[in-house]
Amino acid sequence: MRGTAAGMASPHPLGGQLPAVYADDDFAQRFVEGLDVILAPLFNVLDCLESYFTPALAPEDFVDWLTTWVGTELDGTEPLATRRRAVATAVSLHRVRGTRRGLSDAVELAFGVRPEIIESGGATWSRRPLGAFPGSPYPGLRVTLRVRDPATVDPHRLHAVVAAACPAHLPFAAEVTHLPTPEGT
Numbered sequence: 170m171r172g173t174a175a176g177m178a179s180p181h182p183l184g185g186q187l188p189a190v191y192a193d194d195d196f197a198q199r200f201v202e203g204l205d206v207i208l209a210p211l212f213n214v215l216d217c218l219e220s221y222f223t224p225a226l227a228p229e230d231f232v233d234w235l236t237t238w239v240g241t242e243l244d245g246t247e248p249l250a251t252r253r254r255a256v257a258t259a260v261s262l263h264r265v266r267g268t269r270r271g272l273s274d275a276v277e278l279a280f281g282v283r284p285e286i287i288e289s290g291g292a293t294w295s296r297r298p299l300g301a302f303p304g305s306p307y308p309g310l311r312v313t314l315r316v317r318d319p320a321t322v323d324p325h326r327l328h329a330v331v332a333a334a335c336p337a338h339l340p341f342a343a344e345v346t347h348l349p350t351p352e353g354t
Contacts, residue, residue, distance in 0.1 A: 179205040180212055224256040232256060242275055242333045244326060254278065267336045275334035276314065280322060285313040310341035315348045 183201035191197040220226040227235065232252050236243050239259035243252060255278055262278070265271035269286055276284045288310055291303030312331050316322055322345045331343045 177206075177209040177213065179209040180216075181208075183208075224253045227253075227256075242279060242330050244329075247279070251278065251281075266334060272310075272312070272331065272334045276312065276327070276330055279330045280314060280316075280327070282314055282316055285315065287311040287313075308339055310335055310339050312341060312343045314343070314345045316345060317348050319345045319347060 182205050184198045184205075187197060187201065214221070221228070221231050222235075224232060224235065229249055232249065233245065235256045236245075236252055239256055240263065241252075241255040241259055243255055245252075247255075258274075258278065262271060262274055265274065269288065273284060273286060276282075289305040289308050293300070293303045295301075310331075312327070312335075314322060314327055324343070324345050327343045327345060331341055335341050
């Protein structure tokens with residue numbers, strides 16, 4: 170919530186812009202000084218407007234608003250650095266939305282871990298007609314997120330991120346599992 174800032178002076182005080190008849194009127198001068206207190210933050214925001222739309226510089230509450238404005242797949246509980254990165258990369262993520270890379274990038278942005286993705290489809294070429302088709306005849310997608318402690322990851326959140334980032338026609342399964350530990354450790 171924005172408000173007035175203590176000690177912030179207006180760069181354009183209204184008292185000096187009043188007609189001459191009000192120049193010596195104490196009540197009129199005090200009245201417009203109250204308006205100056207209200208207008209000073211507005212002038213400050215307008216002077217710094219470009220910073221509000223730069224994710225690395227924007228105030229935290231404005232970053233939260235920007236995440237909804239650019240269509241990120243965040244739920245608001247992520248650290249501020251993650252929310253800033255989501256706003257900054259929103260255009261590039263929308264460009265690859267529905268692809269394997271887009272899905273992988275969206276999950277990594279939300280959870281900080283690159284997922285394993287297994288797709289049912291495939292592509293190949295053959296010199297002769299009627300070659301074998303690659304992949305499975307049934308469409309599907311499996312996303313596995315391997316982390317050290319699966320209890321720290323909300324599986325419903327993973328499901329929501331995958332649902333938003335994968336093609337709408339494709340059935341999928343999303344799971345969170347333990348990160349395999351190297352042998353001998």
